[in-house]
Amino acid sequence: MEELPSITTTVKPRRLLRRYVFSTDHKVVGLQYFFLSLAAALTGTLLSLLMRIHLIWPNLALPFFGTIKPENYLAYLTMHGTLMVFFVLSLVPQSGFGNYFLPLQLGVSEMSFPKLNAAGFWISLLSFLVLLAAFFVPGGAPGAGWTQYPPLSALAASGPGQALGTDLWLVSIGLFCLAAVTGSINFITTTLKLRAPGMSLMRMPLTCWTWFVTAILSLLAFSVLAAAVLLLLLDRNAGTDFFVPAGLIVSGAAVHHAGGSPLLWQHLFWFFGHPEVYIAILPGMGMTSHLLSVFARKPVFGYRAMVGSVVAIGFLGFLVWGHHMFVSGMNPYAAFAFSTLTTAIAVPSAIKTFNWMATLYGGRIRFTTPLLFSVGFVSLFITGGLTGPLLAQPALDVYLHDTYFVVAHFHLIMAMAGLFAVFAATHFWFPKIFGRMMNERLGILHFWITFVGAYAIFVPMHLLGMAGHPRRYSELTGVQYVAAMAPLQKWITIAAVVTIAGQIIFLVNFFWSMFKGAAAPSNPWECSTLEWTLPSPTPHAGFAGRLPVVNHGPYEYGVTGREADYLMQDAEA
Amino acid sequence: MAVALRLALLLVAAACACLFLAHPVWFPDGVSAQSAAIDHQFAIAFWILGGLFLAAHAVLAVCLMRSRRSGKPRNSYGDWRMEAAWTLAIAALFFGFNVAGVRIWSKMKFQQPESNAIQVEVTGVQFQWYFRYAGPDGVFGHVDAQRFARPQEGNPLGLDPGDSDGKDDIVSTVLVLPVGRDVDLTLRSQDVIHSLFIPAMRFKQDAVPGMSIHAHFRPIKTGAYEISCAELCGIGHYRMRAVAQVVSDEEFKRWLKAREVQK
Numbered sequence: 001m002e003e004l005p006s007i008t009t010t011v012k013p014r015r016l017l018r019r020y021v022f023s024t025d026h027k028v029v030g031l032q033y034f035f036l037s038l039a040a041a042l043t044g045t046l047l048s049l050l051m052r053i054h055l056i057w058p059n060l061a062l063p064f065f066g067t068i069k070p071e072n073y074l075a076y077l078t079m080h081g082t083l084m085v086f087f088v089l090s091l092v093p094q095s096g097f098g099n100y101f102l103p104l105q106l107g108v109s110e111m112s113f114p115k116l117n118a119a120g121f122w123i124s125l126l127s128f129l130v131l132l133a134a135f136f137v138p139g140g141a142p143g144a145g146w147t148q149y150p151p152l153s154a155l156a157a158s159g160p161g162q163a164l165g166t167d168l169w170l171v172s173i174g175l176f177c178l179a180a181v182t183g184s185i186n187f188i189t190t191t192l193k194l195r196a197p198g199m200s201l202m203r204m205p206l207t208c209w210t211w212f213v214t215a216i217l218s219l220l221a222f223s224v225l226a227a228a229v230l231l232l233l234l235d236r237n238a239g240t241d242f243f244v245p246a247g248l249i250v251s252g253a254a255v256h257h258a259g260g261s262p263l264l265w266q267h268l269f270w271f272f273g274h275p276e277v278y279i280a281i282l283p284g285m286g287m288t289s290h291l292l293s294v295f296a297r298k299p300v301f302g303y304r305a306m307v308g309s310v311v312a313i314g315f316l317g318f319l320v321w322g323h324h325m326f327v328s329g330m331n332p333y334a335a336f337a338f339s340t341l342t343t344a345i346a347v348p349s350a351i352k353t354f355n356w357m358a359t360l361y362g363g364r365i366r367f368t369t370p371l372l373f374s375v376g377f378v379s380l381f382i383t384g385g386l387t388g389p390l391l392a393q394p395a396l397d398v399y400l401h402d403t404y405f406v407v408a409h410f411h412l413i414m415a416m417a418g419l420f421a422v423f424a425a426t427h428f429w430f431p432k433i434f435g436r437m438m439n440e441r442l443g444i445l446h447f448w449i450t451f452v453g454a455y456a457i458f459v460p461m462h463l464l465g466m467a468g469h470p471r472r473y474s475e476l477t478g479v480q481y482v483a484a485m486a487p488l489q490k491w492i493t494i495a496a497v498v499t500i501a502g503q504i505i506f507l508v509n510f511f512w513s514m515f516k517g518a519a520a521p522s523n524p525w526e527c528s529t530l531e532w533t534l535p536s537p538t539p540h541a542g543f544a545g546r547l548p549v550v551n552h553g554p555y556e557y558g559v560t561g562r563e564a565d566y567l568m569q570d571a572e573a
Numbered sequence: 574m575a576v577a578l579r580l581a582l583l584l585v586a587a588a589c590a591c592l593f594l595a596h597p598v599w600f601p602d603g604v605s606a607q608s609a610a611i612d613h614q615f616a617i618a619f620w621i622l623g624g625l626f627l628a629a630h631a632v633l634a635v636c637l638m639r640s641r642r643s644g645k646p647r648n649s650y651g652d653w654r655m656e657a658a659w660t661l662a663i664a665a666l667f668f669g670f671n672v673a674g675v676r677i678w679s680k681m682k683f684q685q686p687e688s689n690a691i692q693v694e695v696t697g698v699q700f701q702w703y704f705r706y707a708g709p710d711g712v713f714g715h716v717d718a719q720r721f722a723r724p725q726e727g728n729p730l731g732l733d734p735g736d737s738d739g740k741d742d743i744v745s746t747v748l749v750l751p752v753g754r755d756v757d758l759t760l761r762s763q764d765v766i767h768s769l770f771i772p773a774m775r776f777k778q779d780a781v782p783g784m785s786i787h788a789h790f791r792p793i794k795t796g797a798y799e800i801s802c803a804e805l806c807g808i809g810h811y812r813m814r815a816v817a818q819v820v821s822d823e824e825f826k827r828w829l830k831a832r833e834v835q836k
Contacts, residue, residue, distance in 0.1 A: 245783025
């Protein structure tokens with residue numbers, strides 16, 4: 001390391017509030033996002049538990065919740081999706097870990113726009129509180145699903161949650177978009193402008209590459225969603241007619257709108273919604289690539305191909321939104337383009353899968369908890385991904401659209417795979433964040449329950465969809481062929497209850513290790529990237545005004561002729 | 574742990590394969606002209622994708638074998654030839670599969686229904702399906718839901734009482750269809766988006782307010798087939814059920830006659 005002028009304040013703020021709450025330090029902001037997501041994940045998981053129990057025992061009166069009515073079910077469903085997609089999958093991998101480790105892996109001590117960054121968190125928190133407030137207004141939380149298709153979402157008369165609850169939802173998501181856009185500008189600028197000397201783009205760890213590409217996706221996608229929710233808010237409250245056509249009757253009363261198009265919303269929403277899937281999963285891919293290399297003690301196989309495929313997935317992600325709309329009434333000619341482009345995404349995804357396996361092949365693998373979760377990610381990514389080329393075909397999607405098959409597909413590839421990457425990353429970076437190790441035994445036990453549980457819940461769900469079970473049904477008794485599937489639904493509920501209970505192990509491990517875990521050395525995993533040159537936990541000042549000089553690529557593992565089997569990125573050339 | 578993880582990957586993959594082979598629930602028998610081609614494509618999909626799924630897990634398990642070789646570890650930074658071969662192979666497989674699927678889509682969407690197709694207008698209303706037949710004159714009467722809809726007075730769709738074309742229109746809550754003839758549906762909605770899903774016909778189409786969407790299929794077997802709603806439309810979404818009753822041509826004519834007499 002050589003001494004370079006500091007680019008940020010290195011003075012430790014004395015007051016606790018300034019240091020841990022109203023801080024502009026990227027590490028504090030990252031942790032704040034992490035804990036916000038944890039709160040959202042717990043809420044979202046509770047809602048899924050309530051839904052699963054209600055499907056099997058519809059008349060059961062639960063403590064605190066009473067009997068769940070159809071409108072409650074739809075509200076839980078909408079809020080579960082919103083919390084998990086926005087506040088968990090978009091926040092932890094990107095805003096949580098990204099904020100904490102992007103600067104450190106690039107060898108700098110601060111982001112480009114620290115104040116904007118902190119503002120992003122506070123706006124996200126406000127957005128979260130506004131969203132939760134929807135539960136407590138007359139009519140309750142919205143029941144139109146996280147996709148909020150109008151006219152159902154545009155007209156207060158169309159259902160119990162469609163009144164103030166939906167307005168709050170729209171305001172919340174509008175705020176979230178604002179936070180996401182500010183955050184992504186910060187990520188992009190930091191990556192392009194603030195790298196340590198010698199840290200060329202092609203020496204960046206793949207985690208940094210995925211955070212960078214995800215930030216570009218966020219910037220473009222959330223801007224469009226912001227516009228869409230604003231238009232819907234105007235339709236609802238200012239008498240505009242973007243999404244509601246003429247001649248409707250809802251609940252026996254004529255609707256005074258004319259000229260809007262419900263399909264316009266779907267185009268705008270999915271123009272955001274499909275890139276959103278990649279916003280959720282790309283950082284997970286980066287973490288998996290990174291961790292497999294570290295624990296196989298081998299370089300990432302095909303680093304350039306990995307970078308190229310991330311960029312390709314990000315780019316193609318913007319060209320496929322119409323595959324959510326094959327039965328929407330969209331011109332059937334459009335399906336040709338959307339189907340082919342969607343199939344094209346399978347190619348860079350297959351490159352990544354191939355390279356993950358090739359990275360592992362012949363390695364001196366260390367079977368730690370982060371490695372287990374990373375292998376779990378690869379397995380779930382394969383299983384969830386392989387139904388993609390099937391759903392990409394309009395002729396087959398017509399049958400499977402809006403059935404449990406789709407629910408199974410995206411839960412495996414986005415939710416479960418995404419979560420596995422988060423668990424892997426949590427175990428991996430915990431020592432750097434808190435200066436203590438997480439317990440391996442508990443970690444391994446948690447992995448086994450979650451891995452088997454994920455398969456036990458979501459693989460049978462494909463069968464429900466193939467038998468024609470539509471999604472978003474609050475009760476199974478309305479349609480006879482659906483009612484006949486109750487035994488399989490019961491199995492899924494039992495698997496879900498067990499798997500969710502297993503997550504308590506993670507929580508116990510996390511909070512116990514925070515205070516009582518074994519003290520962590522500065523580089524417990526023998527990892528070559530720059531954050532591990534710092535002591536554990538990371539000191540407030542980061543690199544303390546010094547800039548490391550990078551001489552090596554990020555994945556120099558298995559090197560011979562040295563004491564250690566790896567080369568730190570800032571080791572002498 | 575290494576052995577346990579490899580075993581687990583293989584066992585999980587085998588269990589998934591067994592579940593699919595045993596399939597406690599499955600597709601209902603296909604009873605429309607298009608269902609054979611769709612089911613065939615599904616079968617190809619399951620063999621290709623199921624094969625890839627098992628192979629990938631087997632390869633993953635092999636890759637997790639700890640290298641026992643002493644000396645120089647296999648420290649590869651990549652191999653462009655292998656990468657390119659794999660990429661081309663998977664691209665050829667998926668795009669070939671995609672082309673086959675697109676052909677079926679063309680048949681479904683771009684072949685016009687036969688000229689003797691039954692015309693049925695389908696209207697989704699929270700939480701009920703209505704099916705309208707044009708009656709003996711073959712012309713649908715004018716509808717204005719906002720002005721004329723009176724569900725309690727037997728006019729849920731809002732047929733214009735002043736329009737003589739609509740006098741003989743038949744409105745049913747059962748989709749009665751003659752076997753072996755194309756049916757040309759016009760889908761509409763009075764309030765929010767619904768989706769007409771007839772699993773046995775391999776048919777699904779959204780009914781979008783403000784749009785009239787055409788879709789057609791041909792039932793090839795008599796019987797009663799359930800219809801569900803596949804697009805979240807509000808609290809009664811789960812019970813927005815109807816039945817497609819496929820009958821012989823004579824029975825269909827008798828049914829139409831009986832409904833005309835009622836008018």
